[in-house]
Amino acid sequence: MAKKTAAQNNRRAVIDDIRKKQKGADRRRGFAIVGVCAVVAILIVGAAAFRPVKDWWDERKFNDVNLAEVGAPASACDKITTKKADGNQQHVPSGTPVDYTTTPPAFGPHWNEAGLAPVPMEKKFYAWGERPELEALVHNLEHGYTIVWYDKTANDDGSEIAALRAIGSKFPGDSNMRYKLKIVPWLPSDEGGKKFPEGKHIAITHWSAGGDGQTDATKQVGVFQYCSSVSGTALKDFMTKYPYTDSPEPLAM
Template identity: 60%
Template sequence: MAKSAKSAKSDRQKVIDDIRKKQKGADQRRGFMIVGVFVVLAVVIVGAAAYRPIADSIALRSYADMTLAEIGGPASSCVEEETKSAEGSGEHVPDTQQVTYDDAPPAFGPHWNNETAPVPMDRKFFTDGDRPELEQLVHNSEHGFTIVWYDQTVADDSSAVNELEAVAKKFPGSSDYRYKFLAVPWTSEDGGDFPEGQHIAMTHWSIGGVGETDTTQQVGVWQYCSEFSGEALVDFMEKYPYLDSPEPNALSPQDL
């Protein structure tokens, strides 16, 4: 028996309603999936951003109970010290004047002498993004600082950077002059490369021994290392203390 026109129309409407209902459900599921994907991506992005600081913080805490000499590689990671005459190199140049240094990195030489130099003692570790100018750092050398310079190979190694930051924390505050220490990057824009296979350089501006007054005895001292060695740094700073420098008792203006 043939369906009436009204009945056929009702059946067709039911089919259309079912199709629309299914389509609406499918649209909702796609919407939930899209939202879910964005939520997962957001969690991943936020997690990745938070992971590095947390991981770095955990890594730094792992060094808290270690002595300076226990951090890094053995002293044998470093080659023999090199020295070069620094006589007559303490020239002060105007602020912002750029100095071309012959050595990579410099241990002595002309430097700035204004209120922005040298670098205050309250901070000991710097990265490429916030490192002071070379002319400031050389002024720190004149004041007895030992500087540990690290190259791009070290800068690209988060574990090695954490290690140096942990080392810097072993020299807290700005009142104990024995803690005249800085860890800073050396970049390709600064000058030449370190010797082949060496990625760390320790420098000091020596007057030739504590109490030496003959300015002809002044030398720059370098010790290069394939990796950082706390053991070597301890030996270096004991051999070349802050008092063995042209202006050991000087403070930066910010510390006065």
């Protein structure tokens, strides 16, 4: 009987030892899972924060830099061209799509809805997923805005986006009409997938009154300039030649 009890005790000790080791393994596995989850969470948070931090790091070199010193030289851009405009004060119901005849638009029929079209002045740079509709932005053009459009190639280039953001920061607020500027993406879906000219990834447009005040709509033209990369110099020259005052409705916000 004693021998049986000793054997039982030994067996129990072995089982207890196995259980203890199993609990230890389970505890270590639990710690490992928690650790992995913590690392994943940190990576997710870090990834979310990386782009804003990188944007700040890239843009800080543009602090207190003259607009003409941002980006490429003016030679990155083609000569300015114009095209006869139409659509002056031609409003269509908001939500109605308009087929524009140029890529991107510089004039044409447009939406007219308080708070929606024209787009409020304060925000200057729009990231890929936050751009207002074309029909709203064309109303901004009628009010004298200059619009800088960038395509997918420019969007995928961090230095180009940093330069565009930096340019936007040079035009703060919503009270100085000289700062009527929007920087927006030209999406692959826009106008059935129409693209900028070969090798051009930036476009600048303006709705000009044609140098004859705002009294003769037949003199109005759309103004275009295409660039291979961002050029603060070209933009400065463009906005100097075609200020907000040279538009169908310059005093409207």
